[in-house]
Amino acid sequence: DSGVTQTPKHLITATGQRVTLRCSPRSGDLSVYWYQQSLDQGLQFLIQYYNGEERAKGNILERFSAQQFPDLHSELNLSSLELGDSALYFCASSPEDGFFGYTFGSGTRLTVV
């Protein structure tokens, strides 16, 4: 157990729907990072939050959004889902700015049908 908790582990939904993925960072970590892992794109950085504020943005679609709450957990919202959004979504956390690397959760596997 890495200490980073992601729920749900698996999610199957239909095209056009909206889902929310949840992440609880390791105790004491202030930064949360979201990554998408797909077969054709590899590991793509989506977004980072630090202590409730957005700090860095990567290749995140406009249909996707995220936030970090006062208790430091984070949610990734995916809307108007397409078949191509099917992927593993990882959350990672770090104490501050990830200087020494991240701790990853076990991921949420999203399947859009």
Add this chain to the structure above:
Amino acid sequence: AQSVAQPEDQVNVAEGNPLTVKCTYSVSGNPYLFWYVQYPNRGLQFLLKYITGDNLVKGSYGFEAEFNKSQTSFHLKKPSAIVSDSALYFCAVRAYNDYKLSFGAGTTVTVRA
């Protein structure tokens, strides 16, 4: 922009033989380099990092990596591979002034008994 190249999609070795997984990087300024391993249906696990100091870095499970600034490489090595080393290995880099880790495409290692 920062990037990582892992030139081999797959590496196959016999148990007991040395294992090398190659990684080259591109980044502005001094790099922070990482290796992660991913087992099936699991998140990424940290193996080792190079921030500064000795070019030979020792990490978990008997792995080590050598930082070569002139060749912009950070190859992962293990003197004697075992079957349970079979997994997907990712090299990652970040610049000193960037918050995100950029990952390579990954290399699948298969160790045969």
